[in-house]
Amino acid sequence: MKPVKPWLSLDGQIQKIQDRGLLIDHRSSAIDYLKRVGYYRLSGYWYPFRIMDKTASIAEGRSVRSDVFLTGSRFEDVVRLYVFDKKLRLLALDALERIEMSVRVEVAHLLGQRDPFAHENPACLHGNFTKKPIPLGTNKGKTQHQVWLAKYQAMLKRASKEPFVVHHQQMYGAMPIWAAIEVWDFGLLSKLFAGMQHADQQTIAAMYGVPSGKIFAQWLRSLNFIRNVSAHHNRLWNLNILERSSALANWPIQLDNARPFFYFCLMQQLLLVICPNSSWGQRFKNLLKNGFPVVAHQAISLSELGAFTGWDEWAPWLQT
Numbered sequence: 001m002k003p004v005k006p007w008l009s010l011d012g013q014i015q016k017i018q019d020r021g022l023l024i025d026h027r028s029s030a031i032d033y034l035k036r037v038g039y040y041r042l043s044g045y046w047y048p049f050r051i052m053d054k055t056a057s058i059a060e061g062r063s064v065r066s067d068v069f070l071t072g073s074r075f076e077d078v079v080r081l082y083v084f085d086k087k088l089r090l091l092a093l094d095a096l097e098r099i100e101m102s103v104r105v106e107v108a109h110l111l112g113q114r115d116p117f118a119h120e121n122p123a124c125l126h127g128n129f130t131k132k133p134i135p136l137g138t139n140k141g142k143t144q145h146q147v148w149l150a151k152y153q154a155m156l157k158r159a160s161k162e163p164f165v166v167h168h169q170q171m172y173g174a175m176p177i178w179a180a181i182e183v184w185d186f187g188l189l190s191k192l193f194a195g196m197q198h199a200d201q202q203t204i205a206a207m208y209g210v211p212s213g214k215i216f217a218q219w220l221r222s223l224n225f226i227r228n229v230s231a232h233h234n235r236l237w238n239l240n241i242l243e244r245s246s247a248l249a250n251w252p253i254q255l256d257n258a259r260p261f262f263y264f265c266l267m268q269q270l271l272l273v274i275c276p277n278s279s280w281g282q283r284f285k286n287l288l289k290n291g292f293p294v295v296a297h298q299a300i301s302l303s304e305l306g307a308f309t310g311w312d313e314w315a316p317w318l319q320t
């Protein structure tokens with residue numbers, strides 16, 4: 001175990017990165033960013049600007065970077081990359097809010113017709129979700145539906161003072177699904193969709209032009225992952241996506257489902273159905289064309305996002 005690195009003052013932080021070769025044109029501005037954003041968070045954005053350590057990379061069998069910056073690396077370019085990523089996250093949250101609201105309504109409408117309390121009724125959901133016990137882990141022996149209900153009850157408790165919750169609890173003693181959805185988060189929604197009967201999944205998937213409920217369940221799970229990254233202000237632009245989805249059959253082979261761009265394509269595909277007159281797609285195109293930092297040493301590129309040459313000439317993006 002190595003000792004924890006020592007605390008550094010803001011001046012000490014500036015001196016450290018300057019000693020390693022990062023150029024700072026405006027010291028007061030750099031200190032201001034370190035105050036507001038933090039050294040550790042910004043370090044994730046200047047990481048690609050550091051020289052690759054070939055010896056350590058060979059020894060460890062993975063890419064390792066030295067502490068020294070590539071010649072010509074500038075603090076201002078790091079900030080521009082951070083701002084680009086912030087705008088990217090805000091675009092993701094904008095799209096995902098619309099997608100989440102739309103899917104919530106469709107799920108509640110379909111299941112509510114069968115039973116106002118379908119979300120609590122095992123007969124309205126798939127048997128694997130409501131009957132099959134979880135084999136391992138902290139929830140061993142419980143069903144996925146039981147785990148879901150516990151999370152739902154926790155969210156309902158947090159919203160217990162909301163007027164609509166008070167009204168339904170006092171008047172009816174329970175929340176019908178069309179009201180209950182208002183306390184769900186994207187994760188709870190995606191998990192319930194995954195637990196719906198296959199025919200119901202298929203019905204909703206078809207509304208969005210997705211060929212199967214299974215694929216749409218993947219999409220929701222992946223988009224929830226993107227939503228969590230964005231909502232917690234974590235770096236998104238070159239993230240390795242852990243919750244991956246399948247592409248549609250006619251999508252370009254260049255699309256990489258391990259990169260964020262793939263999931264912005266999913267968002268665009270869904271928004272063309274949900275709100276076809278939205279300017280979201282154009283704003284995304286403008287950000288990639290005009291907001292990404294161009295640096296002399298080419299240490300960063302949109303290929304790390306997953307964008308490929310000619311992406312904006314592909315059908316979903318031509319409709320913006």
